[in-house]
Amino acid sequence: MRKLNLILLGAPGAGKGTQAEIIAEKFAIPTISTGAMIREEIASGSELGETVKSYTNNGKLVPDSVVIDIIKNRLAKDDCVGGFILDGFPRTVPQAEALDEMGVEITDVLSIEVADESIMERMGGRRVCKKCGATFHVKYNPSPAGENCPCGEPLSIRADDDPEVVKSRLVIYHEQTEPLKDFYQSKGLLKIVYGQEKLEDTTALTLAAL
Numbered sequence: 001m002r003k004l005n006l007i008l009l010g011a012p013g014a015g016k017g018t019q020a021e022i023i024a025e026k027f028a029i030p031t032i033s034t035g036a037m038i039r040e041e042i043a044s045g046s047e048l049g050e051t052v053k054s055y056t057n058n059g060k061l062v063p064d065s066v067v068i069d070i071i072k073n074r075l076a077k078d079d080c081v082g083g084f085i086l087d088g089f090p091r092t093v094p095q096a097e098a099l100d101e102m103g104v105e106i107t108d109v110l111s112i113e114v115a116d117e118s119i120m121e122r123m124g125g126r127r128v129c130k131k132c133g134a135t136f137h138v139k140y141n142p143s144p145a146g147e148n149c150p151c152g153e154p155l156s157i158r159a160d161d162d163p164e165v166v167k168s169r170l171v172i173y174h175e176q177t178e179p180l181k182d183f184y185q186s187k188g189l190l191k192i193v194y195g196q197e198k199l200e201d202t203t204a205l206t207l208a209a210l
């Protein structure tokens with residue numbers, strides 16, 4: 001199997017995390033989710049967690065310098081040598097430029113496209129595991145363990161999945177993250193996948209694009 005240094009683009013709730021888990025298993029590479037790392041920092045009560053909490057809980061982007069530092073440290077770890085998936089990074093053009101400056105070679109960029117209205121509907125049903133980071137949807141991707149994660153932890157609703165917060169996250173996505181499609185299109189790396197109602201249909205399109 002070829003080496004995959006993949007960036008997943010897509011609005012919050014488009015299904016990046018779920019597809020990332022599936023691709024990670026198939027290619028035996030790690031998923032690096034800046035959102036999950038930030039939530040871990042917040043849960044740990046660290047100084048960094050305290051600094052970023054007000055941004056994240058209100059649906060705002062954490063400053064570029066903070067996430068760039070987080071990703072730089074993470075990509076330096078040994079498990080990234082054979083490939084990786086970036087889920088939720090980069091989210092701004094300066095973040096993408098920082099990746100270039102670090103000398104990180106990206107092989108594929110996949111944008112999962114879902115209409116804003118469908119995202120609003122989907123986010124209401126999203127459930128996450130605070131312990132292992134798995135994500136589910138009450139209707140589209142239910143946990144086999146009902147209201148618990150298969151790891152045993154009760155599932156929870158993310159603070160930033162509140163409808164008003166989701167709306168502002170979508171505005172930020174269109175303004176700050178969507179320009180990355182042109183950025184990677186001009187490098188010949190961009191592939192578009194249209195998110196389908198059924199998870200397995202989106203997965204089939206995703207895997208076919210890689």
Ligand code: AMP
Pocket residue numbers: 012034035036038055056057059060061062063064067087088089090091092095160169
């Ligand atoms: P996510 O789980 O990817 O939706 O990320 C959750 C939250 O973490 C976002 O709403 C931001 O507050 C923060 N975050 C995650 N990744 C980034 C990033 N690359 N740049 C800025 N903020 C980020």
